Amino acid sequence: MSDLRCDLVDAGHLIATGIDGIVGHGAVFEDVVRRLGLVIGRWGIDNGAETVHFPPVMSRANLERNGYLRSFPQLAAVLHGFGCGVHGPFTTGSDGDLSTGLMMVPSACYTIYPMVAARGPLRAEGALVETWSRCFRREPSTDTPRLQSFRMHEYVKLGRGADVVAFREAWIEKAQALYASLQLPFRLDNANDAFFGRPGRLMASSQRERNLKIELLVPIMVGAKPTACCSFNYAEAHFTEAWQINMEDESTAHSGCVGFGMERTTLALFGHHGFQPERWPDGVRQLLYG
Amino acid sequence: MSDLRCDLVDAGHLIATGIDGIVGHGAVFEDVVRRLGLVIGRWGIDNGAETVHFPPVMSRANLERNGYLRSFPQLAAVLHGFGCGVHGPFTTGSDGDLSTGLMMVPSACYTIYPMVAARGPLRAEGALVETWSRCFRREPSTDTPRLQSFRMHEYVKLGRGADVVAFREAWIEKAQALYASLQLPFRLDNANDAFFGRPGRLMASSQRERNLKIELLVPIMVGAKPTACCSFNYAEAHFTEAWQINMEDESTAHSGCVGFGMERTTLALFGHHGFQPERWPDGVRQLLYG
Numbered sequence: 001m002s003d004l005r006c007d008l009v010d011a012g013h014l015i016a017t018g019i020d021g022i023v024g025h026g027a028v029f030e031d032v033v034r035r036l037g038l039v040i041g042r043w044g045i046d047n048g049a050e051t052v053h054f055p056p057v058m059s060r061a062n063l064e065r066n067g068y069l070r071s072f073p074q075l076a077a078v079l080h081g082f083g084c085g086v087h088g089p090f091t092t093g094s095d096g097d098l099s100t101g102l103m104m105v106p107s108a109c110y111t112i113y114p115m116v117a118a119r120g121p122l123r124a125e126g127a128l129v130e131t132w133s134r135c136f137r138r139e140p141s142t143d144t145p146r147l148q149s150f151r152m153h154e155y156v157k158l159g160r161g162a163d164v165v166a167f168r169e170a171w172i173e174k175a176q177a178l179y180a181s182l183q184l185p186f187r188l189d190n191a192n193d194a195f196f197g198r199p200g201r202l203m204a205s206s207q208r209e210r211n212l213k214i215e216l217l218v219p220i221m222v223g224a225k226p227t228a229c230c231s232f233n234y235a236e237a238h239f240t241e242a243w244q245i246n247m248e249d250e251s252t253a254h255s256g257c258v259g260f261g262m263e264r265t266t267l268a269l270f271g272h273h274g275f276q277p278e279r280w281p282d283g284v285r286q287l288l289y290g
Numbered sequence: 291m292s293d294l295r296c297d298l299v300d301a302g303h304l305i306a307t308g309i310d311g312i313v314g315h316g317a318v319f320e321d322v323v324r325r326l327g328l329v330i331g332r333w334g335i336d337n338g339a340e341t342v343h344f345p346p347v348m349s350r351a352n353l354e355r356n357g358y359l360r361s362f363p364q365l366a367a368v369l370h371g372f373g374c375g376v377h378g379p380f381t382t383g384s385d386g387d388l389s390t391g392l393m394m395v396p397s398a399c400y401t402i403y404p405m406v407a408a409r410g411p412l413r414a415e416g417a418l419v420e421t422w423s424r425c426f427r428r429e430p431s432t433d434t435p436r437l438q439s440f441r442m443h444e445y446v447k448l449g450r451g452a453d454v455v456a457f458r459e460a461w462i463e464k465a466q467a468l469y470a471s472l473q474l475p476f477r478l479d480n481a482n483d484a485f486f487g488r489p490g491r492l493m494a495s496s497q498r499e500r501n502l503k504i505e506l507l508v509p510i511m512v513g514a515k516p517t518a519c520c521s522f523n524y525a526e527a528h529f530t531e532a533w534q535i536n537m538e539d540e541s542t543a544h545s546g547c548v549g550f551g552m553e554r555t556t557l558a559l560f561g562h563h564g565f566q567p568e569r570w571p572d573g574v575r576q577l578l579y580g
Contacts, residue, residue: 015342015405019349019391024401027341051317052305055439056346056424057394059309073372077390080370081428082363100367100428101309102438104347111314115305134346134424138371138390148392149345 004221004271005144011275020140021148025263032266032277033151035288037132040153040260043174044130049155054111056134056149057102062114065242068106071195071203075137077104104136108154109257116158117243122253126159128167132262144267145220145227151262156255158245161236164256168214168232171258175216175230181287184218184268187226191215212236220264221271229264233257294511294561295434301565310430311438315553322556322567323441325578327422330443330550333464334420339445344401346424346439347392352404355532358396361485361493365427367394394426398444399547406448407533412543416449418457422552434557435510435517441552446545448535451526454546458504458522461548465506465520471577474508474558477516481505502526510554511561519554523547 008014008029015024025033044051057079063069069076079100105111108131116127132153140148157167172188179186191213192204207213212234217226233256240246240253247253273280277288298304298319305314315323334341347369353359359366369390395401398421406417422443430438447457462478469476481503482494497503502524507516523546530536530543537543563570567578 015344016408017344017349017401017404018352022345022347022349022392024342024344024405030341030343051320052314053320054305054307054314055312057312057426057439059307059312062308069372076372077369077392078372079367079394079426079428082359082366082368100438102312102367104369111307114307115314118306136347136369138369140390148390149347 004224004267008267008270008275013270013275019148020142021146023147028277029266029270032269032288033262036260036262036265037153039178039287041130044128044155047128049128049130051130052112052115053131054105054108054133056105056136058105058111059114060101060103063103063106063110066110066113066239067242068110071193071200072106072137074196075106075139075194077136077138079103105133106135106137107259108133108135108152109156109259112156113239113243113245113255117245121246121248121250122159123248124160126157126163126247126253129156129158130154131156143227145261145264147263150264152259153262154257154259156257158240158253158255160247160251161254164234164254168234168256168258172214172232175232175258175260179216179218179229181283182265182269183281183284184265184272186216186218186229189215189217191228191231218265218268219271220268224271227264229261229268231259233259294514294557298557298560298565303560303565309438310432311436313437318567319556319560322559322578323552326550326552326555327443329468329577331420334418334445337418339418339420341420342402342405343421344395344398344423346395346426348395348401349404350391350393353393353396353400356400356403356529357532358400361483361490362396362427364486365396365429365484367426367428369393395423396425396427398423398425398442398549399446402446403529403533403535403545407535411536411538411540412449413538414450416447416453416537416543419446419448420444421446433517435551435554437553440554442549443552444547444549446547448530448543448545450537450541451544454524454544458524458546458548462504462522465522465548465550469506469508469519471573472555472559473571473574474555474562476506476508476519479505479507481518481521508555508558509561510558514561517554519551519558521549523549 012026013029079102081098135152157164192207195203214232215228216230218229219226235255239255245253302316303319369392371388425442482497485493504522505518506520508519509516525545529545535543
């Protein structure tokens with residue numbers, strides 16, 4: 001695995017920064033990320049999704065309302081400013097005036113719920129949003145596909161439970177077809193989020209039992225441990241209750257999302273098809289460059 | 291001014307988040323940002339620039355080596371994790387194990403110097419790098435173009451002093467032609483960075499006297515106060531000394547950069563030409579969509 005990373009660094013596709021899980025990318029890698037985003041985006045155009053984009057930082061209050069700090073404190077990161085005393089040294093900490101009120105966005109969909117909530121009740125057909133964000137999770141690792149800062153391309157569906165389930169089912173099929181077209185080996189698995197602590201283990205177990213999170217796993221090269229490249233999530237009323245998002249007929253709205261790990265999928269393309277996209281298999285080139 | 295922001299929010303081009311200087315963008319705004327990046331990128335293709343992209347967070351040690359915390363502590367932001375006690379509440383602060391070793395990237399070029407330094411001495415022709423980053427500066431404001439999180443597209447030139455000066459002169463001309471083609475009103479000004487404190491006032495004064503920072507200022511709408519949309523910076527040996535970047539003949543290397551504020555320039559296009567890009571003047575459409 002580390003050989004793949006070294007080779008990608010030598011080839012200029014990855015740029016080491018001295019921090020685990022924080023890497024730069026060269027022009028060729030970036031171009032593949034961009035093209036992959038265009039392919040994923042076509043579904044949104046065909047299905048009338050609204051496309052929005054948010055910064056990599058968001059209101060801490062909004063992230064707390066989403067329940068993130070209860071569920072995943074170990075992955076969260078908050079932004080602090082520096083105290084500007086006239087005489088140095090400058091200090092930083094959690095004191096009031098050093099708080100920015102901001103946290104790193106951990107998943108692209110967290111930015112969407114406040115936006116949808118502000119618009120009032122959902123019409124019968126619900127809402128369908130496409131978005132992507134730079135996401136951050138505090139889990140430094142030497143595992144090549146596990147980044148602290150990465151890009152996630154997502155679709156979020158809010159509406160009647162049956163519609164959210166149908167959205168997720170459609171994407172489970174669509175994503176398998178996509179990874180088959182990219183000629184990458186994959187399998188689906190029933191999964192759980194990395195909920196924190198003892199209560200978290202119960203939540204994780206419940207999430208698996210109720211089949212709320214399904215992942216599409218790809219080894220980024222032959223022989224590598226499979227890594228989650230997409231996840232298909234049915235959140236039931238978790239976010240909609242937190243944000244008081246209801247249907248116009250006052251029935252409960254549900255939400256679900258599908259997220260693509262852009263760097264992981266791109267790494268797998270380089271890992272399986274080689275370092276020169278112009279020599280990738282015809283079908284893969286047709287999809288990305290055709 | 292706030293009327294423009296309200297109108298842009300109503301039109302779906304901007305999305306309020308409840309935090310000053312943190313805004314989301316709709317699909318039309320994003321598409322203009324992307325097309326503007328392609329126009330700026332053409333110069334790099336024509337001039338053999340290397341294109342790289344880095345995450346919005348970087349090593350605090352590298353940013354300190356660049357001198358950022360001495361010069362701009364008031365704008366800086368550091369990332370802290372949360373302490374994961376078995377019994378709540380979770381805490382955050384500057385304690386050792388809660389540090390991530392990361393700070394927000396304040397300007398795209400700060401990510402470049404460590405990369406170039408790691409490659410060893412510069413050949414006679416120097417290095418030319420194109421990059422863009424999500425940048426963060428802790429200056430919450432209700433001023434529409436002043437964002438805390440924004441995108442900066444940059445070219446960085448490192449090499450002999452005369453070559454860096456020539457690079458900057460070329461871009462001062464090129465950028466004026468670009469903003470003229472975008473049919474935006476602008477003027478150039480001799481400027482200074484927002485250096486902190488009493489010693490900072492001396493640095494600012496020196497920077498102005500030595501003509502090291504020139505800005506291209508654009509009012510984002512008729513009657514608005516001009517705001518810096520590009521800056522043209524000659525850093526002399528400031529960064530190259532910090533990173534011990536030398537020429538192969540062991541003479542001192544200099545550096546300079548030109549940076550474009552992508553949201554500011556895009557705001558000015560909407561502010562001057564209206565909210566429907568399909569109705570923008572022919573010359574502007576030709577450049578962005580032609």
